Amino acid sequence: MNSNLAAGLAMIGAIGPGIGLGIGFSKAMEALGRNPDASGTIFVPYILGLALTEAIGIYCLVVALMLIFIK
Amino acid sequence: MPIAADSLIQVSIKAETLFTIGPLQVTNSMVGAVLASAILLGASWWFLRGASLVPSRFQSAVELPIEWLSGIVAGSTSRWRSYVGLVVGLFLMILIANWLGVLPGVGTIGLVKETEAGKELVPFVRPAAADLNFTLGLALITFVVFVWWAVRLHGPIGYLKELAGEPRYMAPLMFPIHLISELSRLISLSMRLFGNVFAGEVLMATMLALTTAAIFVLPLAFFVPAFFILLELLFGLVQAMVFALLTMAYITLAIAEQQGGHAESDQGDHAPSGAAQDASAPAHS
Numbered sequence: 423m424n425s426n427l428a429a430g431l432a433m434i435g436a437i438g439p440g441i442g443l444g445i446g447f448s449k450a451m452e453a454l455g456r457n458p459d460a461s462g463t464i465f466v467p468y469i470l471g472l473a474l475t476e477a478i479g480i481y482c483l484v485v486a487l488m489l490i491f492i493k
Numbered sequence: 494m495p496i497a498a499d500s501l502i503q504v505s506i507k508a509e510t511l512f513t514i515g516p517l518q519v520t521n522s523m524v525g526a527v528l529a530s531a532i533l534l535g536a537s538w539w540f541l542r543g544a545s546l547v548p549s550r551f552q553s554a555v556e557l558p559i560e561w562l563s564g565i566v567a568g569s570t571s572r573w574r575s576y577v578g579l580v581v582g583l584f585l586m587i588l589i590a591n592w593l594g595v596l597p598g599v600g601t602i603g604l605v606k607e608t609e610a611g612k613e614l615v616p617f618v619r620p621a622a623a624d625l626n627f628t629l630g631l632a633l634i635t636f637v638v639f640v641w642w643a644v645r646l647h648g649p650i651g652y653l654k655e656l657a658g659e660p661r662y663m664a665p666l667m668f669p670i671h672l673i674s675e676l677s678r679l680i681s682l683s684m685r686l687f688g689n690v691f692a693g694e695v696l697m698a699t700m701l702a703l704t705t706a707a708i709f710v711l712p713l714a715f716f717v718p719a720f721f722i723l724l725e726l727l728f729g730l731v732q733a734m735v736f737a738l739l740t741m742a743y744i745t746l747a748i749a750e751q752q753g754g755h756a757e758s759d760q761g762d763h764a765p766s767g768a769a770q771d772a773s774a775p776a777h778s
Contacts (some may be wrong), residue, residue: 431631466565470742473735477681487691491506 429486441478446471502624506691508624509518509615511604521616522624526601528589529621559585569745570764572715573772576744579638583631584737587622591690591729594620595722622690632682635740640675644749682736689732693725 450468454461544552559581566577593599605614621627633763643652656675658667704714714745 453758466738468499469735470738473739474681477685480685481681483692484684484688486690487506487688487695 425489429489432482432486434465435482436479439475442475443472446475508619511615511617512762520624521619522621523626523704524623525593525618526590526627528618529586529593533585556722565738566741569741572748576638580737580741583740584733587631587686587733587736588730591733592726593618594623594690594694594729597726598685620690622686623694625687628686628725629735632679635677635682639743639747642744648750655681682739686732686736689728693728697721697725
């Protein structure tokens with residue numbers, strides 16, 4: 423029971439990457455709106471930045487899943 | 494016998510052992526990984542048998558994404574030919590391994606084992622990337638390759654100097670930090686893929702369990718899991734691409750070219766056009 427609560431608390435850490443992903447995506451869309459031809463150039467750095475930001479959220483998820491499934 | 498929705502969610506975080514050969518425990522995620530490699534090998538053999546220089550419509554449809562990815566790799570450094578196979582290979586392997594997970598029967602057909610907690614299903618096949626051993630193995634390959642590139646091009650001393658950082662007197666402080674940041678790449682690469690695929694498995698199991706309870710009430714309950722399967726296909730593609738592109742980025746950072754390389758990045762979207770790019774790039778020591 424306590425570990426389920428701890429898993430829920432661990433997922434609070436997903437707030438940060440959520441905000442970060444939103445900022446990153448909005449900036450990418452902004453850049454795309456300003457210069458639609460640059461979509462090919464923007465794509466790879468965008469995916470990499472998305473992955474690196476998302477990793478923080480995944481760490482929270484892994485900790486939460488471990489708390490739930492490993493007894 | 495009524496089944497509580499709770500008992501339908503059966504996901505274990507570690508791969509289950511199917512049988513043992515001597516000291517080797519054959520787990521269901523190993524079956525998944527071998528199956529994915531077999532599909533990849535078989536498909537490439539079958540594809541290369543019918544391939545011709547003037548591509549048919551089907552051949553260009555298969556070649557298009559691979560050429561697109563190798564075009565991105567070609568834009569990274571002038572030595573891209575040495576590691577384009579690794580990057581595209583990692584992409585295809587993870588893609589097939591991920592997409593295996595949404596096939597019907599994977600994760601649902603298996604043996605029923607009696608444990609002290611009750612009956613437990615041990616599926617024959619488990620998506621390979623839902624096991625940390627598989628993703629850690631792939632991340633170790635990437636790690637060894639990019640450290641090897643750095644040591645090969647800058648020498649062992651040069652690599653240690655790079656780790657020590659620029660103001661030499663800060664080295665005692667910066668060396669452990671850089672060392673940890675190198676090792677954290679290994680952890681983040683493996684954990685990202687594992688976390689995504691495993692969370693996808695849990696999500697699918699939860700959605701199926703939730704809608705199984707309502708299946709006699711709403712025919713719509715069939716379509717809710719279908720939507721999540723579509724989402725799984727998308728995540729599988731994105732994660733495979735992320736792993737391959739991060740591998741490329743780490744190798745690019747390790748090679749760390751000062752000149753050349755970047756001149757080509759403008760043509761990155763083109764398919765690798767062969768010797769022309771190599772010839773135009775300045776020679777390196």
